[in-house]
Amino acid sequence: MKGKVVFIGGGPGDPELLTVKAYKVLESADVIIYAGSLVNRAVLDCAREDALIYNSASMNLDEIxxxxxxxxxKGKTVARVHTGDPSIYGAIGEQxxxxxxxxxxxxxxxxVxxxxxxAAALETELTLPDVSQTVIITRPEGRTPKPSGESISSLAEHGATMCIFLGVHMIEEVVSDLRSHYPAETSAAVVQKASWPDERIVRGTLEDIAGKVKESGIEKTAMIVVGDVLGTPHVTPSKLYDRTFTHEYRKGSE
Structure with a gap:
């Protein structure tokens, strides 16, 4: 009988943010291959004592x-654990x-x-009414090339909330590209190891965020968030809970 492979989103770091379904698979898996450079090892604490565990940080694709x-x-279940949700920069397509x-x-x-x-660490909603209803997820070009038209400077033209993976080590270049369209006073933040015990947050604007990040010493495992949703002093209420708004489940009052 042939076994199967289960790709698991291991969450951002906090073991309690592992989904119940993922927990059950890890609890019973015969073999676990986890991305040790990013996945918190504590996520695997629920594994069987006799489970074979491989750290893919030292393995290439062929070996995995x-x-x-x-x-x-051999009929075994293999749990392949990626950080966060593997659909974003998880390199699961090739596997x-x-x-x-x-x-x-x-x-x-x-x-997760x-x-x-x-976003939870920053206590912010990424899609505020009248501010931004679009979230752009991207990364700067590095050793992995990007399609033409997806440069950060091109995406910045939309003025949307932008969440940038894998770019904190080149924060100055990222900010320079963002400044091609976002005003200097646009709010920005960097969160390192969100949900981990040693989580760190740096807040500022595009005018000063690069210097603050350099001063902090943050160089990896961090997310850059840019947009007016971070600096809005008063939130415009949504229509969803407006007492005058009628929808399928509630009739609004005058």
Missing amino acids: VQVMKDETS MEDLQELGIPFELIPG SSLFAT
């Missing part, structure tokens, strides 16, 4: 897939493609993205 192939051929070619069944369990843990 080989473990999956060998173990599923799923290999598994499909090998005829190995797999499923995906979504997780560091993006949402960052």
